[in-house]
Amino acid sequence: MLLSTKGDYGVRAMIDLAKHEGEGPVQRAEIARRRQIPESYLDHLLAQLRRAGFVRSVRGPGGGHLLAKPAEDICLLHLLEALEGSLAPLQCLDGAETGAEAICGQEWVWQEIYDNMRNKLSSVSLAALVDHEREHERSVTINYSI
Amino acid sequence: MLLSTKGDYGVRAMIDLAKHEGEGPVQRAEIARRRQIPESYLDHLLAQLRRAGFVRSVRGPGGGHLLAKPAEDICLLHLLEALEGSLAPLQCLDGAETGAEAICGQEWVWQEIYDNMRNKLSSVSLAALVDHEREHERSVTINYSI
DNA sequence: GCTATTCACGACCAATCTGGTAGACATTGT
DNA sequence: ACAATGTCTACCAGATTGGTCGTGAATAGC
Numbered sequence: 001m002l003l004s005t006k007g008d009y010g011v012r013a014m015i016d017l018a019k020h021e022g023e024g025p026v027q028r029a030e031i032a033r034r035r036q037i038p039e040s041y042l043d044h045l046l047a048q049l050r051r052a053g054f055v056r057s058v059r060g061p062g063g064g065h066l067l068a069k070p071a072e073d074i075c076l077l078h079l080l081e082a083l084e085g086s087l088a089p090l091q092c093l094d095g096a097e098t099g100a101e102a103i104c105g106q107e108w109v110w111q112e113i114y115d116n117m118r119n120k121l122s123s124v125s126l127a128a129l130v131d132h133e134r135e136h137e138r139s140v141t142i143n144y145s146i
Numbered sequence: 147m148l149l150s151t152k153g154d155y156g157v158r159a160m161i162d163l164a165k166h167e168g169e170g171p172v173q174r175a176e177i178a179r180r181r182q183i184p185e186s187y188l189d190h191l192l193a194q195l196r197r198a199g200f201v202r203s204v205r206g207p208g209g210g211h212l213l214a215k216p217a218e219d220i221c222l223l224h225l226l227e228a229l230e231g232s233l234a235p236l237q238c239l240d241g242a243e244t245g246a247e248a249i250c251g252q253e254w255v256w257q258e259i260y261d262n263m264r265n266k267l268s269s270v271s272l273a274a275l276v277d278h279e280r281e282h283e284r285s286v287t288i289n290y291s292i
Numbered sequence: 293g294c295t296a297t298t299c300a301c302g303a304c305c306a307a308t309c310t311g312g313t314a315g316a317c318a319t320t321g322t
Numbered sequence: 323a324c325a326a327t328g329t330c331t332a333c334c335a336g337a338t339t340g341g342t343c344g345t346g347a348a349t350a351g352c
């Protein structure tokens with residue numbers, strides 16, 4: 001599995017923040033409830049997202065979390081890389097050349113797949129994910145907003 | 147990382163077997179030496195490949211391992227799935243529907259990436275990997291045959 | 293200044309996977 | 323018989339995942 005629930009949870013949380021953009025800070029407990037993420041685990045993910053510059057937070061009553069930049073300027077690739085580390089399918093495509101590339105014998109196959117993946121993920125912004133979710137809500141009964 | 151060294155090692159071993167197709171059984175120790183794989187670990191991988199029907203083996207002196215079917219009939223997708231399990235980037239694309247799909251919100255992005263990956267991996271046979279390696283050997287000094 | 297609310301951070305933990313070692317055992321060619 | 327070879331099971335250390343918990347720090351409202 002390329003993505004663990006860490007990446008999944010992190011993206012869900014970011015979608016939640018993006019969806020409430022402009023409504024003031026969103027509390028961790030609210031995100032956890034709406035997106036079905038264990039709150040204490042979400043704590044770690046938000047810390048990671050904050051350190052990576054995607055989220056800023058406000059302490060104290062009425063505090064919570066906010067996007068650190070517009071949802072249009074955050075793409076899925078950068079978000080997932082911040083949460084999961086490199087998405088390279090193979091060690092030898094990792095960028096950090098380890099010297100093991102010559103033996104592998106498959107890297108020419110995977111390079112193309114990796115490029116395709118990165119292109120696709122770069123082209124999808126957080127805003128697009130929110131749009132997609134809103135689109136989906138109109139045809140399905142279940143939704144995650146209050 | 148989608149692939150661990152398990153998949154990498156396993157494919158390397160299969161390339162080695164394919165390269166010596168028609169020359170009788172290839173011994174584990176030989177594969178391990180040529181492909182730089184710890185022999186006792188290779189043991190496990192060969193067992194896995196045998197159980198998956200890609201390899202058959204012969205005991206006793208002069209014994210060793212052979213491809214169970216022609217290198218043209220083995221594609222990288224099936225090989226890697228046998229070694230690594232599902233290559234689905236996300237749980238919700240795994241085939242074994244777990245009921246968590248509705249929340250994820252990214253599956254529409256990943257489905258396309260996954261399809262592309264599977265198509266590419268299906269189109270590459272073990273024979274093609276060997277061809278590619280032979281091609282490469284002509285331009286590089288290092289090679290792994292005796 | 294007190295208090296309630298909220299985030300920040302680090303310690304800890306269990307389960308799983310990866311990568312690997314070791315040894316006993318089965319098979320078979322000579 | 324014996325040496326070469328594969329088969330199988332048990333075991334192990336380290337990393338990662340997916341958490342929990344408790345303490346502490348900031349701050350809004352009173």
